[in-house]
Amino acid sequence: MQLAQVILNGLLLGGLYAAMAAGFSLVWGVLNIINIAQGSAVVLGSYVAYFAWRYAGLNPLLAVALAGPLLFGAGWVLQRFLIQRVIAAPVLITLVFTFGMDLILNNSMISLFTADYRKIEGVFPTVPLSLGSLTLPVDRLLAAAAGIGAAFALHVYLHKSRLGRAIVAVRMDRQTAELMGVRVEIIYATTFGLGLAMAGVAGCLLAAIFPTSPLNSAYYLHIAFVACVLGGLGSVLGAVAGGLLLGVVESLGALFVGAEYGTTVAAVVLLLMLFTRPQGLLGRAGYE
Amino acid sequence: MTSRGRLAIAIIVIGGLACAGLPLILAGEPYLMRLVTMFSLLLVLAASWNIVGGFTGYPSFATGAFFGLGAYVAAILQAKGVDWRLALVAAGLAGGVLAGPVGYGVLRLRGHYFAVASLMLGTILKELTTGWSDLTGGGMGLTIAGAGGDPEVLASFALRVSLALAVLTVLLGAAIKWSRLGFGLDCIRMNETAAAGIGVDAQKLKTYAFILSSIPSAVAGAVYAGWIGYIDPTDVYDVMWSVKPIVAVLLGGLGTILGPVIGAAIFVALEEIVWRNVLSFSAGGLGVLIVLLLLVLPAGVLPSLVSGKTRS
Numbered sequence: 105m106q107l108a109q110v111i112l113n114g115l116l117l118g119g120l121y122a123a124m125a126a127g128f129s130l131v132w133g134v135l136n137i138i139n140i141a142q143g144s145a146v147v148l149g150s151y152v153a154y155f156a157w158r159y160a161g162l163n164p165l166l167a168v169a170l171a172g173p174l175l176f177g178a179g180w181v182l183q184r185f186l187i188q189r190v191i192a193a194p195v196l197i198t199l200v201f202t203f204g205m206d207l208i209l210n211n212s213m214i215s216l217f218t219a220d221y222r223k224i225e226g227v228f229p230t231v232p233l234s235l236g237s238l239t240l241p242v243d244r245l246l247a248a249a250a251g252i253g254a255a256f257a258l259h260v261y262l263h264k265s266r267l268g269r270a271i272v273a274v275r276m277d278r279q280t281a282e283l284m285g286v287r288v289e290i291i292y293a294t295t296f297g298l299g300l301a302m303a304g305v306a307g308c309l310l311a312a313i314f315p316t317s318p319l320n321s322a323y324y325l326h327i328a329f330v331a332c333v334l335g336g337l338g339s340v341l342g343a344v345a346g347g348l349l350l351g352v353v354e355s356l357g358a359l360f361v362g363a364e365y366g367t368t369v370a371a372v373v374l375l376l377m378l379f380t381r382p383q384g385l386l387g388r389a390g391y392e
Numbered sequence: 393m394t395s396r397g398r399l400a401i402a403i404i405v406i407g408g409l410a411c412a413g414l415p416l417i418l419a420g421e422p423y424l425m426r427l428v429t430m431f432s433l434l435l436v437l438a439a440s441w442n443i444v445g446g447f448t449g450y451p452s453f454a455t456g457a458f459f460g461l462g463a464y465v466a467a468i469l470q471a472k473g474v475d476w477r478l479a480l481v482a483a484g485l486a487g488g489v490l491a492g493p494v495g496y497g498v499l500r501l502r503g504h505y506f507a508v509a510s511l512m513l514g515t516i517l518k519e520l521t522t523g524w525s526d527l528t529g530g531g532m533g534l535t536i537a538g539a540g541g542d543p544e545v546l547a548s549f550a551l552r553v554s555l556a557l558a559v560l561t562v563l564l565g566a567a568i569k570w571s572r573l574g575f576g577l578d579c580i581r582m583n584e585t586a587a588a589g590i591g592v593d594a595q596k597l598k599t600y601a602f603i604l605s606s607i608p609s610a611v612a613g614a615v616y617a618g619w620i621g622y623i624d625p626t627d628v629y630d631v632m633w634s635v636k637p638i639v640a641v642l643l644g645g646l647g648t649i650l651g652p653v654i655g656a657a658i659f660v661a662l663e664e665i666v667w668r669n670v671l672s673f674s675a676g677g678l679g680v681l682i683v684l685l686l687l688v689l690p691a692g693v694l695p696s697l698v699s700g701k702t703r704s
Contacts (some may be wrong), residue, residue: 197642
């Protein structure tokens with residue numbers, strides 16, 4: 105029964121990872137860029153939620169409506185006017201470029217907000233729901249549901265809306281999409297904006313449960329990457345599956361190996377995955 | 393060998409001789425000694441990263457992993473009473489021995505996958521080092537006795553060892569570049585599939601490059617540990633040890649022999665002049681430098697000077 109509880113905890117954690125990985129995966133798939141600054145963008149979203157709660161008493165789950173558009177705008181502008189200039193460069197250059205952006209963003213947050221951990225308190229009931237012998241903390245349940253919901257919303261947007269279908273078209277074949285009249289630069293900017301918006305949403309949900317600090321950003325980046333590769337590149341639903349799986353793997357790893365080896369356990373799973381099934385759980389081969 | 397190649401050799405020889413004299417000139421100048429030691433260690437990491445990142449075209453972020461491993465191997469051995477020279481050799485060996493199987497596996501991946509897999513190596517070693525506290529002191533770190541406790545003797549010693557290591561690493565880069573191995577790595581960088589088609593054993597050559605690159609990085613970590621006298625996992629496995637060398641090489645010129653030298657010099661100078669004045673924003677300052685560098689001078693200083701233009 106303890107095992108069932110651990111797996112349940114992992115799934116609740118995984119719902120948050122799903123939201124983090126969905127945006128990261130989208131940007132990687134469409135722009136062929138790994139956004140190293142994704143982790144810091146998540147932390148920025150957490151700060152939006154924290155300050156909205158601190159000064160306006162806003163529920164962190166509702167702060168999503170604030171952080172999402174804010175980070176979308178920031179991402180759109182960054183991509184359109186900055187990253188676009190190195191988009192065709194080799195992998196090394198784009199990696200180091202977004203690494204530089206991450207250093208600037210992260211150091212700015214440390215300067216402005218200090219590295220102290222800040223926690224939102226007293227918003228959710230502290231008594232957990234019980235499901236037989238399993239316990240379900242209310243805040244975690246709501247945040248995980250919201251995370252998976254946000255990822256599904258992104259999936260539906262990509263497949264139903266006009267702009268979303270243009271994004272998918274660019275991901276499948278940039279040149280043909282261009283010939284069909286899609287303005288690739290605008291699609292890139294929109295995609296990067298959506299990626300950061302998802303990071304902002306994930307940040308709000310994390311802020312509802314965990315303390316916020318810029319020191320978390322490297323860990324978040326790591327999570328987004330592993331979940332994204334586990335699930336398979338180029339598919340938002342794959343990122344959701346990867347996030348849930350990673351949450352469970354981490355919880356089981358903490359139980360059997362020890363919580364201090366969380367990254368090592370995730371890395372071993374990731375490497376096994378990369379060598380045996382590089383396209384991921386739900387990914388399609390050749391989608392790189 | 394081209395005339396440019398001969399020029400590079402001449403510069404390395406003259407530079408090597410100048411380096412031999414530097415410790416004498418700098419004696420009694422602790423600030424400059426520290427600066428040159430920092431430069432030398434960065435140069436070792438930059439020149440060795442250049443073998444994988446520049447010559448072979450694989451964006452490795454594993455430099456910091458080998459640096460940290462070397463620091464810990466040397467520190468643990470010295471704590472057990474092993475001679476420092478032996479400890480440096482053991483650190484290099486440990487780096488090479490780890491790089492063999494890791495490289496053989498990870499170098500099958502390409503592009504982003506390789507980059508992040510190599511980045512994770514440092515995180516894993518950091519967790520294992522922190523966890524194995526009986527041997528490594530865990531998060532508390534390790535103290536190294538040093539050269540008899542006299543800080544001036546130690547500083548001069550660290551300066552000479554790191555300078556010698558830097559010269560050797562640049563020479564190693566030149567030797568690889570102008571060998572059969574270097575030619576093979578060139579082929580892999582330009583088109584790995586085609587290279588395999590003309591009979592280049594890409595998997596073998598890539599792994600050789602990865603091993604040769606890891607050894608100087610690990611020895612640099614060992615020198616750093618002896619110089620600073622205290623190491624802990626968050627310091628020696630810091631991702632900055634992987635990123636700074638890349639920035640230095642990009643500053644100087646990717647895949648060139650003297651690029652790391654010029655890049656490391658500019659980097660250390662910038663670090664001292666600019667970031668000393670904005671200490672609380674030093675990481676952000678590095679970020680600004682990276683963004684500006686890649687936007688304005690994507691090919692680095694050296695190729696831009698050689699070709700006489702700033703944009704390739």
